[in-house]
Amino acid sequence: MYLGIKKGMMHATILTVLLFCSIFFAYPQDNSGNQNCMVNDIYLSGYVRIVDYNADLNVYIDSLNTISPFEVQLTDIPSECGQWRIVKYNADFTIRILQYEAGSDLTIRFRENKASKKLLKRLLHDNKKHESKK
Numbered sequence: 001m002y003l004g005i006k007k008g009m010m011h012a013t014i015l016t017v018l019l020f021c022s023i024f025f026a027y028p029q030d031n032s033g034n035q036n037c038m039v040n041d042i043y044l045s046g047y048v049r050i051v052d053y054n055a056d057l058n059v060y061i062d063s064l065n066t067i068s069p070f071e072v073q074l075t076d077i078p079s080e081c082g083q084w085r086i087v088k089y090n091a092d093f094t095i096r097i098l099q100y101e102a103g104s105d106l107t108i109r110f111r112e113n114k115a116s117k118k119l120l121k122r123l124l125h126d127n128k129k130h131e132s133k134k
Contacts, residue, residue, distance in 0.1 A: 037081035039106050044070065046092030048084045050123075055096035060104035061120075069107040074115035086119060097123065 037044045042056055062069040075083045098104050110116035 042093045043081075044072075044106075045081050045083050046078050046085070047087045047090060049087055049089070049091035049094045051094045051096055053096070054094075056093040057095045057105045058098050058103055059095045060098045060101040060107045061123075062101075062107050062109050069109040071111055072108045072116075073111040074113065074119060 039057060071082055073083050075085060077083075078085050101107060110120065
């Protein structure tokens with residue numbers, strides 16, 4: 001009788017561990033870095049400069065919203081997590097925009113407003129101009 005109880009408890013413990021593991025690994029982990037609004041020790045709010053080399057963060061823009069990206073709102077006065085103002089000088093941090101997600105530190109999508117549409121249009125134009133030089 002004692003062995004039966006011990007065996008039953010062992011089976012229950014194993015089932016509990018397996019259940020926990022299946023729940024934990026069933027849901028994709030959020031790797032967007034926005035749990036505390038920090039990536040690579042950089043607070044994701046403030047004045048941002050877009051560069052081609054030596055960026056603080058490599059960023060991929062998810063235009064299809066296929067994964068759970070970090071949402072960015074372009075604004076004149078960035079004061080909260082995810083609010084950015086694109087500048088040419090005196091940036092809090094720099095980003096390099098990648099064409100592919102591989103190698104990115106952060107995947108973002110822009111909250112739609114006039115500023116984000118204007119930026120995306122400019123980036124698309126700059127990218128086409130850059131590719132035509134090759």
